[in-house]
Amino acid sequence: MNSTPPASGGAGPSSGAPAASNPPASGPQSGQKRTATGRESPLNETPSPAKRMRKKKGKGKEKTKLVEGFHLKKSEMNPEQQNAKKAVYTHTYILLGVTRADTAPPIRTPALIKSFEDRLEPNFIETLRQNLRKTSSANTGSAGMVQKLRAQASAHANDGSNIAKDILKVKETYLLAIFNALLSAGLEVWCPDYFGPPDSLYNQVHETVFLETFRSVAGSHGYRDFELVISIAHNTAFVLDVYRMCVFDYMRGKVKREEKKPGKLAQIRADNNALRGRAHLAGKRTDFWTKDMWPERVIMLVQDPRCNSDDESGEDEAGKRVHVVAAKGLRSASATTFTHWMEKRRIKADEKNRGKRKSNIVERDRVYLAESQESDISSQMPEEVPVDWFNPEEFNDLPAATRFKYSKFGVALPLPEHHKKPDWKTMDKTTFMEKYGNDVLKQYDIPTEAEMQRAGNRGWEADDEDGDGMSGVE
Structure with a gap:
């Protein structure tokens, strides 16, 4: 990998980078798009480089809309190709x-x-490709780059980053080879032009570094943990398709979102983590409540993920990692009290059974604070839930049609003072409502069938023979 060494100084393309090139005939050509089958689309089939034109029919005329040209659907790839995609993204x-x-x-x-x-310089891309395929001694600085990356990945892996965990699966030897090649190419950092054409000279340099280093690492089984099939890794057409999707679709989108609203990516990640955690919790609660033989109407209190509180990772005063539970203002005190009681039972049962399972995953520590605030997603309403899941005051402020909708799902619990009485768990609906449910409904303003059929103020119009809306007014 002998080539012009990078110049010292600021980040970015090195001032010592050699230069100007005619794109090699074997490389990606302007106007071509690689396909997953390995076929190159000729110039008259696929407009390029970064966008295609899609004709959209409007009223009486055709409208032309720009669409991104670098996106492969998951359904277009088999499991082996999806493993290769993961390796390509990790390499990027x-x-x-x-x-x-x-x-x-x-x-x-x-x-x-x-x-x-x-x-x-002229023919630099071809010269670069040849040099990257040669064996060379390590460049000064590559070891430091590896050390910095691994330290950063270790810290973020502890925070739950799957990207960091995947990077740590790659042995240090391969990371050294990657950064050695990067520095040999005259780059101090690898940073494609996400908004420029893929076949610009600048992007060809970055693409060449990627392809050569990926081929080298994959060919040496550096991505064995990803179950990467070597023949797919050597399919340059497919790898290039995935690479361009990653850079000119996925990474470009990240840059655009962050430029439009700084901090947006962090918010998206936090929301996604919260949604996944909430859905996982709903599944575990539903499973336990079902095994504990509760009626369906009671299980509905936790079945929809939106019934459950989300949480955010943080630390307590002692520095221990905990998950602070967000407030759930929509949920009633009755439903919250019952859910917390059941949750303590679930966790206790889970701890007893944990040693019997091969998976020894420890339950994460969820902390409830009196001053907890609602999150951006904690105010989402479940689709189907008994009326007493709702805080009565919040429920009574909802539109009549919404209140009527939820009333169809009945009442799940008696008043809190009767929660731990054993009789109501096995009662039929009629008996439960007579003894407990009707007392609960007194807190809620439930529209009647007649009120809903009346449909707003149309009764005035029916009573107004003159049709002027002033009936009875002198």
Whole structure:
């Protein structure tokens, strides 16, 4: 991998980068799009480089809409290709130095990109490709880059980042080879131009570094833990398709979202984590309540993930990692009290059974604080839930049609003072309502069938023979 060494100084393309090239005939050509089958689409089939035109029919005329041209649907890939996609994305994250999903990739200014291209020598891409395939001693600085990446990945893996966990699966030897090649190419950081054409000289340099280092690491079984099939890794057409989707669709989207609203990626990650955690909790609660033989109307109090509180990762005063539970203002005190009681039973039962299972996953520590605030997703309403899941005051402020809808799901619990009485658990609906349910309904303003059929103020119109809306007014 002998090539011009990078110049010292600021981040970005090295001032020592050799330069200017004619794109090699074997490389990605302008106007072509790689396909997963390995066929290259000719110029007259697929417009390129970064966008395709889709004709959309409007009223009496055709409208033309720009659509992104670098996206492969999951359904278009078999399991082996999906494993290869994961390896390609991980390799891209390694080169970018990004170890978590809420971090936008680095960007470069157009002026810096042009300056880099102006320094390229004729046939540089082909020369670079040949040099990257040669064995060379390590460049000064590559070991430090590896050390920094691994330390960053270790910290973020502890925070739950799957990207960081995947990076840590790659042995240090391979990481050294990747960053050695990067520095040999005259780059101090790897940073494609996400908004430029893939076949620009600047992007060809980055693409070449990616393809050569990926081929080398994959061919040496560096992505064995990803169950990567070597023949797919050597299918340059497929790898290039996935690479361009990652850079010019996925990473480009991250940059655009973060530029439009700084902190957006962090918010998306937090919301996604909260949604996944909430859904997981709902599943565990539903399973336990079902096994504990509660009636369906009671199980409905936790069955929909939106019935349950989400939580946010944090630390307590002692520095212990905990999950602080967000407030759930919509939920009634009765439903909350019963759910917490059942949750203590579930966790206790889970602890007793944990040693019997192969998986020894410890229940995460959820902390309830008096001053907890509602999150962005904690105010979401379940689709189907008994009326007493709702806080009466919140429920009575809902539109009549909404209140009527939820009344159809009945009452799940007696008043809190009767929660632990054993008789109501096995009662039929009629008996339960007579003894307990009707007392609960007194807190809720439930519209009658007649009120709903009346449909607003149309009764006035029916009583107003003159049709002027002033009947009875002198």
